[in-house]
Amino acid sequence: MGKRWLSVGGLVLMVALFATGCPSKKGTKPGKDGGLGDEPVDSVGSLDATRKGGGPGSTKDGPLRDLAFGFDSYELDDAARASLREGAAWLKDNTKGRVEVEGHCDERGTVEYNLALGAKRARAAKDYLATLGVPNDRLSTISYGEELPLCTEHTDDCWARNRRDHFVLLGD
Amino acid sequence: MTARWNRLLLLLILAVAPPRLASAQVHLQVLDPGSRSYPIAIAPLKNLDGGATKDVATKFADIVARDLTLSGFFKVLDRSAYIEKPETSGLTVEETNFDNWSVIGAAALVKGGFSLEGDNLVIEAKMFDVYQRKQLTGRRYRGSVDLVRRMAHRFADEIMQQFTGERGPFDSRITFLSNREGRFKEVYVMSLDGGDMQQVTKNNTINVSPSWSPDARQLLYTSYKRGNPDLYLLDPLTSRESRLSQKAGLNLGGKMSPDGSTIALSVENDGNTDIVLINRAGDLVRRATDNLSIEVSPSWSPDGHQFAFCSNRSGGPQIYVVGTEGGTARRVTTTGDYNTSPSWSPKGDRIAYVSRWESGFNIFTVKTDGTDVRQITQSSGNCEDPSWSPDGRYLVYSSTRGGKRKLWISDAQGISQVQLTTGNGDDSSPAWSRWLD
Numbered sequence: 001m002g003k004r005w006l007s008v009g010g011l012v013l014m015v016a017l018f019a020t021g022c023p024s025k026k027g028t029k030p031g032k033d034g035g036l037g038d039e040p041v042d043s044v045g046s047l048d049a050t051r052k053g054g055g056p057g058s059t060k061d062g063p064l065r066d067l068a069f070g071f072d073s074y075e076l077d078d079a080a081r082a083s084l085r086e087g088a089a090w091l092k093d094n095t096k097g098r099v100e101v102e103g104h105c106d107e108r109g110t111v112e113y114n115l116a117l118g119a120k121r122a123r124a125a126k127d128y129l130a131t132l133g134v135p136n137d138r139l140s141t142i143s144y145g146e147e148l149p150l151c152t153e154h155t156d157d158c159w160a161r162n163r164r165d166h167f168v169l170l171g172d
Numbered sequence: 173m174t175a176r177w178n179r180l181l182l183l184l185i186l187a188v189a190p191p192r193l194a195s196a197q198v199h200l201q202v203l204d205p206g207s208r209s210y211p212i213a214i215a216p217l218k219n220l221d222g223g224a225t226k227d228v229a230t231k232f233a234d235i236v237a238r239d240l241t242l243s244g245f246f247k248v249l250d251r252s253a254y255i256e257k258p259e260t261s262g263l264t265v266e267e268t269n270f271d272n273w274s275v276i277g278a279a280a281l282v283k284g285g286f287s288l289e290g291d292n293l294v295i296e297a298k299m300f301d302v303y304q305r306k307q308l309t310g311r312r313y314r315g316s317v318d319l320v321r322r323m324a325h326r327f328a329d330e331i332m333q334q335f336t337g338e339r340g341p342f343d344s345r346i347t348f349l350s351n352r353e354g355r356f357k358e359v360y361v362m363s364l365d366g367g368d369m370q371q372v373t374k375n376n377t378i379n380v381s382p383s384w385s386p387d388a389r390q391l392l393y394t395s396y397k398r399g400n401p402d403l404y405l406l407d408p409l410t411s412r413e414s415r416l417s418q419k420a421g422l423n424l425g426g427k428m429s430p431d432g433s434t435i436a437l438s439v440e441n442d443g444n445t446d447i448v449l450i451n452r453a454g455d456l457v458r459r460a461t462d463n464l465s466i467e468v469s470p471s472w473s474p475d476g477h478q479f480a481f482c483s484n485r486s487g488g489p490q491i492y493v494v495g496t497e498g499g500t501a502r503r504v505t506t507t508g509d510y511n512t513s514p515s516w517s518p519k520g521d522r523i524a525y526v527s528r529w530e531s532g533f534n535i536f537t538v539k540t541d542g543t544d545v546r547q548i549t550q551s552s553g554n555c556e557d558p559s560w561s562p563d564g565r566y567l568v569y570s571s572t573r574g575g576k577r578k579l580w581i582s583d584a585q586g587i588s589q590v591q592l593t594t595g596n597g598d599d600s601s602p603a604w605s606r607w608l609d
Binding site for chain 2: 072108109110111112113115116117119120122123124126127140141142143144145147148
């Protein structure tokens with residue numbers, strides 16, 4: 001399922017860039033051989049009714065990858081900071097469009113507390129991007145707490161995947 | 173069996189007995205069998221008109237029986253053993269053959285009758301002491317036919333009043349979230365019998381934290397239906413709704429004060445949540461906390477002068493209490509490193525909360541001064557979202573102990589755990605209303 005997400009995410013990112021008039025730069029990967037990618041999308045983790053942008057805006061190789069967090073933590077680790085530095089550089093090269101940072105949690109713990117924790121996670125990434133020179137008016141945050149898990153198994157691996165910041169590229 | 177034994181047992185119940193559950197009813201899963209409770213017979217109502225028999229007769233008896241079983245104080249005797257038939261018996265002491273009830277082991281007897289006056293249903297219900305052969309209480313209820321559920325819950329509450337000196341909690345409602353009809357958690361309301369369960373939102377997006385107004389007529393909840401998680405006030409009967417708080421970011425966990433004038437909720441300001449108080453028009457009354465830590469889940473004290481909330485200002489989440497006029501917050505929970513979801517008892521003396529313990533989540537209660545911690549659930553699954561009954565003697569909560577997340581009820585001592593909801597999907601975030609009158 002992971003790979004499916006990545007290629008679809010790449011396609012959406014490419015479309016988003018095309019729509020805003022930006023040339024495709026490093027990190028965007030359309031379907032294989034440049035052809036049209038067409039694969040089923042798993043509905044887990046997507047929220048059609050509330051997402052203002054398109055689908056997932058990040059890819060494994062793309063400029064704004066999901067960031068991972070520890071349990072009950074909103075601290076950015078070294079890997080998250082490195083990823084955000086790449087993201088900030090990419091955003092400075094691609095000056096159109098806004099970024100919404102989504103904060104997510106694993107299923108453990110209380111719904112309300114996790115929504116607040118997700119807000120902290122999203123804010124942490126937004127603040128770091130801002131210190132790296134990304135204008136504040138290009139950045140917004142929203143917390144989904146534990147409400148939109150990527151996976152639903154009750155395992156350490158799944159919980160780790162769900163504790164994340166996710167980035168969505170929006171139009172101007 | 174003597175009257176003395178009868179009085180003794182009654183005294184025993186009044187004095188010391190914590191709620192205990194009787195043997196299994198149809199929907200009830202009993203985790204603490206073998207306990208001794210007060211044996212009561214609940215006869216179907218007599219049709220006083222002799223006209224078309226509605227299902228009123230058995231519905232009333234069924235609901236009273238289920239409530240009394242839920243209470244843990246009673247063992248409701250199996251109806252198939254009853255000798256006396258309602259249609260050939262009267263509703264007075266003189267017209268009741270108490271030998272027919274004592275012989276099947278009943279210490280108390282509920283019987284009554286119903287008739288239709290125009291569109292109105294009239295129910296007369298009585299409870300008798302079988303050994304002393306006397307009436308303990310009698311009530312007459314009048315209202316539209318669809319109020320039969322409430323009449324039954326009201327009479328169950330009256331029986332509890334007679335036996336325990338405190339009104340029972342059953343003439344009330346529960347709101348909760350469920351994804352039984354689809355992918356997303358929508359808001360539902362139901363009576364304690366569950367027979368009138370009603371879905372009150374259908375927006376196919378994220379809904380969280382439903383709670384009641386103190387008059388049990390309106391619901392507060394947070395929904396992402398317009399993108400941002402805003403706070404809404406909904407009248408489930410008329411579907412009239414207003415948006416009370418719509419600050420960019422979270423508008424979460426709204427709880428109305430006991431006098432209904434003020435709403436405490438958690439509002440996000442650029443990633444940081446604090447508790448604010450607003451009035452029913454949505455205007456800011458006061459910022460109640462001002463911290464860079466997480467502050468969520470306010471729960472009012474019954475006098476409305478304080479509220480409990482959850483904060484991670486000391487590291488992990490803990491329960492605190494602060495005055496609504498401001499002042500320094502006082503930490504209540506001191507054991508465990510993850511305590512959330514405070515719910516202040518309507519009796520005022522204790523706060524229920526969720527604690528993470530060895531990777532599982534369970535319900536605890538603590539005195540408001542932080543002493544006398546009691547563990548209410550000891551589950552292999554996770555137990556969360558505690559909410560007190562209007563009489564402060566029970567808690568409703570969600571648990572995964574049976575697989576799916578479902579609603580359960582515990583007495584305040586944690587002795588008995590009874591499953592309340594069944595069916596498809598997960599049920600969560602229950603909130604028990606005050607009494608309906």
